[in-house]
């Protein structure tokens with residue numbers, strides 16, 4: 001049998017052989033050169049743009065090497081079909097000789113509110129190729145003037161409508177006489193809203209309209225609801241919650257922005273016959289309380305299912321007992337389109353363990369400290385009540401621990417209506433937790449009836465980092481989860497205790513790392529607008545943004561410097577010059593504020609948080625790591641001034657460059673006179689003190705090497721432990737690397753005992769802790785007043801991991817990774833490290849491994865960018881894709897750099913191989 005079959009196969013093979021040979025001879029078809037990923041103001045096909053001249057961007061797609069854009073052409077039209085034919089254009093850029101593929105301004109006639117336009121682009125490259133016209137994308141303008149809003153703000157008339165009370169539900173029915181061609185809903189609220197059409201939630205966004213400095217900037221959202229509406233009768237229902245608007249916040253303060261919840265709703269429908277009608281919030285709406293008896297970010301939600309109004313947002317529902325609403329005349333000048341990403345539901349976690357604690361508590365472990373909520377599907381008798389409590393950790397005895405939540409209850413209460421299986425998840429609250437304690441339900445809990453969902457701003461994950469060391473991988477995981485849990489419309493300090501505010505120091509410290517992990521361009525751009533809005537007239541930048549603390553004019557070094565640091569980091573990551581343009585007045589106002597608060601050139605006034613949560617343990621000398629707060633203030637004064645100079649240079653403000661350069665020289669002079677001895681010893685002999693002085697170039701050139709050595713000595717005195725707080729931590733490893741001590745930086749990173757980055761990891765952390773010792777080496781907790789297990793600031797090491805271990809960096813002169821520096825730094829006994837970053841140009845990759853002394857580096861450089869690759873510790877010949885680099889036409893400007901080797905490459909995929917010098921030495 002086999003013989004027969006085998007013979008047939010052989011015959012078949014030979015009869016096809018000529019074809020196979022022929023197929024092999026045909027040269028491979030080059031992958032097509034095209035443009036894709038068209039974005040307008042960072043978004044794909046946005047429908048609420050309020051920029052008069054929106055910026056457009058695209059990615060070049062090709063697998064060829066050395067591809068540069070040399071020209072582009074954009075065309076914009078009001079009709080997609082005509083646009084494809086190149087007819088009836090609103091605007092064409094013509095062929096523009098330029099390599100710009102990001103942030104290209106629309107240059108056509110002014111666009112009106114609601115106007116939708118379609119656009120395409122094509123691109124020429126340096127190989128005389130031109131792409132076909134791209135797919136057609138679009139953008140739609142938002143409501144640009146207050147007068148575009150004909151809807152009225154509506155409120156209920158209930159005296160009981162106050163913070164912590166039931167959530168009002170608003171509803172209206174309406175008739176659509178014709179078939180709908182397009183329907184757009186423009187909606188916002190005082191408070192949070194959740195809207196439904198005909199019984200169905202209109203979007204997957206949560207906590208809309210987001211958190212902004214409401215009285216100055218209140219975002220509205222726009223939804224295309226064409227598919228949600230029916231010809232004939234329709235119903236709409238909107239529930240409002242306290243949220244950030246009037247809910248309990250820091251120090252149990254409430255009603256920060258107002259006392260009354262309100263809704264603004266404008267549904268614009270265009271029929272297929274062209275007629276346009278409006279369904280607005282007005283006096284015809286009705287209101288009632290429903291099942292949500294209270295809802296608070298800090299305290300959770302109380303939901304009484306017996307009070308549900310079944311079908312309340314459908315046409316069938318009878319609302320005879322509902323109450324009338326009132327309209328109010330509130331200004332609409334503060335309404336702005338939404339810039340950042342909405343909060344959405346993301347990962348789902350099933351229980352990894354369900355157990356009873358020694359204290360007899362019924363607890364579920366989801367295995368990850370996350371931010372969001374628990375959904376359950378349970379059944380019980382009508383009136384039975386289940387209570388869900390949330391905690392980040394168990395205590396030393398294994399009991400449920402909530403003291404570190406301070407006054408935040410994080411408690412969801414559900415009263416059953418007595419149906420078969422009741423599914424519940426809350427609406428206007430979120431919890432920070434890994435553990436769930438359930439009271440009032442004795443039945444079994446398992447993956448069929450409880451699940452945890454993570455909610456966070458819908459940022460695309462752009463970064464990936466992994467190594468051969470599982471502890472470092474867990475650290476990276478923790479950094480990313482710290483970001484997920486704390487990027488909830490604004491960058492918060494922590495997501496669980498009674499705080500959850502946009503603390504500026506934390507945000508600036510983590511911001512550069514954030515740009516590696518996820519696309520945070522929109523997220524931070526939006527938040528910076530609130531920073532500008534809340535900046536005090538005298539230039540002071542509040543501690544928290546949006547500012548809801550009483551100390552409106554307070555400012556602190558390292559915190560308020562967020563005004564210069566975040567715009568700069570966004571500029572570096574995304575090449576976004578406009579963010580610098582927009583923030584420039586705020587940046588200069590901040591430096592102006594400091595200057596006016598100096599004495600003899602020293603900023604030594606005011607209250608500062610200093611190097612917050614630095615190591616102050618008892619193992620060594622108590623308080624030895626305490627850095628003088630005024631020294632820190634002067635250092636950040638210099639850094640902010642430097643960043644203003646950088647921004648002024650980029651924006652072509654030459655007078656300002658001169659002015660601030662002179663100021664910076666004085667700041668540094670004053671710094672040296674006050675805080676540095678003539679031999680370069682800092683008055684605070686701490687790691688943070690040397691780190692800031694070196695990172696911000698505050699010391700004369702001739703004292704820098706020795707200062708770096710003193711830093712190393714200090715680290716060695718602490719047995720290679722880190723002692724920095726929030727302000728020194730982001731820079732310490734960078735400073736060490738810059739002065740040739742990457743080995744010491746690795747020692748710090750790899751340390752597993754307290755204080756170190758890996759100490760929490762070894763103790764089971766799944767997020768970054770607020771303190772180096774949230775759980776002390778003896779197993780007890782730090783002070784519950786300040787002990788969050790999800791605080792991202794120390795996660796700022798992530799930036800060094802991407803930029804130095806893997807070695808992916810943007811050239812500052814060509815930001816947004818238009819020119820890339822690839823310079824991996826092997827060390828720390830790692831045998832490999834792999835990082836990828838999806839930049840606005842495309843994917844950058846640097847992945848290295850060491851095998852038997854052979855160093856292999858895989859690099860991807862996206863089209864329309866170039867890279868300078870530095871190969872570390874080269875010994876002997878280097879190959880790229882098995883060709884000696886000296887004979888490789890794709891490698892240019894090869895030159896030695898110390899013991900390393902530098903070269904320039906264009907876009908494409910590369911693999912370098914050589915013998916690593918250090919390995920040879922050691923072996």
Ligand code: BGC
Nearest residue numbers: 493494499503505506609612
């Ligand atoms: C926050 C910090 C914040 C700090 C200011 C704390 O309560 O949680 O992260 O930066 O206050 O000192």
